[in-house]
Amino acid sequence: MKRRIFSGAQPTGSLHIGNYLGALRNWVDLQSEYESFYCIVNLHAITLPQDPATLRQKTLDLARIYLAAGIDPEVSTIFIQSDVSEHAELAWVLSSIARMGELERMTQFKDKGKGNRERAGVGLFTYPILMAADILLYQTHLVPVGKDQKQHLELSRDLAERFNRDYGTAFVVPDPFIPPVGANILSLQDPAKKMSKSDENPNASIFLLDEPDTIAKKIKRAVTDSGTTIVFDESRPAIHNLLTIYHLMTGKSANEIEVHFQGKGYGHLKTELAEAVVEFMKPFQERVKDFDDAHLNEILKKGAAKARIIARATLDDVYTKMGVVGAT
Numbered sequence: 055m056k057r058r059i060f061s062g063a064q065p066t067g068s069l070h071i072g073n074y075l076g077a078l079r080n081w082v083d084l085q086s087e088y089e090s091f092y093c094i095v096n097l098h099a100i101t102l103p104q105d106p107a108t109l110r111q112k113t114l115d116l117a118r119i120y121l122a123a124g125i126d127p128e129v130s131t132i133f134i135q136s137d138v139s140e141h142a143e144l145a146w147v148l149s150s151i152a153r154m155g156e157l158e159r160m161t162q163f164k165d166k167g168k169g170n171r172e173r174a175g176v177g178l179f180t181y182p183i184l185m186a187a188d189i190l191l192y193q194t195h196l197v198p199v200g201k202d203q204k205q206h207l208e209l210s211r212d213l214a215e216r217f218n219r220d221y222g223t224a225f226v227v228p229d230p231f232i233p234p235v236g237a238n239i240l241s242l243q244d245p246a247k248k249m250s251k252s253d254e255n256p257n258a259s260i261f262l263l264d265e266p267d268t269i270a271k272k273i274k275r276a277v278t279d280s281g282t283t284i285v286f287d288e289s290r291p292a293i294h295n296l297l298t299i300y301h302l303m304t305g306k307s308a309n310e311i312e313v314h315f316q317g318k319g320y321g322h323l324k325t326e327l328a329e330a331v332v333e334f335m336k337p338f339q340e341r342v343k344d345f346d347d348a349h350l351n352e353i354l355k356k357g358a359a360k361a362r363i364i365a366r367a368t369l370d371d372v373y374t375k376m377g378v379v380g381a382t
């Protein structure tokens with residue numbers, strides 16, 4: 055039996071190269087080695103206000119992006135979170151064993167809640183419990199994500215271990231898969247922040263569907279630093295970030311890249327980086343046009359039917375172990 059992967063992204067905003075380099079590319083690479091489940095987590099999206107029509111459209115668009123990135127629906131299971139109601143059910147169960155204190159420590163809640171506890175949604179607070187439910191329902195071994203999800207993964211592991219200890223083993227304890235390079239692509243405008251879908255400055259992120267001249271413009275405007283050499287130096291995060299993107303998109307080694315740019319200026323680096331990103335994105339942007347809505351809906355329906363079988367079996371086991379259902 056193959057080991058299992060589960061991962062997902064929210065159908066909000068537009069996917070950027072950080073999402074691709076930190077997560078999506080690994081989903082594609084790992085999909086045949088594992089039995090893989092890739093989810094569009096629309097129930098996570100509603101923890102912040104969304105326009106209903108936009109959310110519906112973005113949900114389908116995200117499926118299109120998964121496919122264009124190379125996730126093969128004949129190999130992996132692609133589905134929408136709300137189509138499998140067991141996610142919400144298990145989240146409720148896990149919320150009964152999770153502790154306030156461990157959720158209080160989640161840094162994403164502090165960021166997204168903008169530090170305003172009085173106004174922040176309860177769903178935003180319990181968001182990591184729903185994420186744990188997503189993962190644990192599928193007896194997942196490996197969760198490929200970017201670095202910002204590491205803390206959420208640790209909570210998923212803690213909840214699995216706690217349940218298994220208190221009620222008997224129902225869950226596989228999942229491991230994160232965080233790539234050594236690319237797990238934290240930084241904002242082009244402020245290297246103290248990660249590249250983020252919700253950044254209000256559009257120049258901070260390169261979106262997967264950006265036009266070539268937009269890509270070139272954003273890279274040209276990217277902040278650099280006061281040094282002049284083009285080397286991989288973590289104490290110069292802006293240049294390090296640009297070089298990391300270049301490295302991942304060209305496949306050239308760090309050493310090759312440093313030799314290549316020796317004696318050259320930042321302007322030169324930016325021109326070549328823009329060319330590399332545009333070139334890398336071209337086949338992806340072509341493929342996105344290939345999938346019509348009817349085809350996508352069919353894939354998603356099939357995916358949900360497959361996912362539901364596994365999710366239901368886990369939830370039945372959980373309910374039985376807790377005494378919620380079962381023989382008296």
Ligand code: AMP
Pocket residue numbers: 062063064072073074075076077078198199200201202203236237238239240248249250251
């Ligand atoms: P989200 O857009 O928040 O649903 O994220 C989808 C995936 O992309 C998650 O696995 C994130 O960890 C990953 N991700 C988001 N932002 C970045 C970034 N700036 N660098 C690397 N990975 C990221």
Ligand code: TRP
Pocket residue numbers: 060061062063064095098184185188189197199203206
């Ligand atoms: N919280 C993740 C993010 O914002 C999305 C997500 C929800 C997820 N459920 C998941 C990722 C389960 C991996 C596994 O990026």
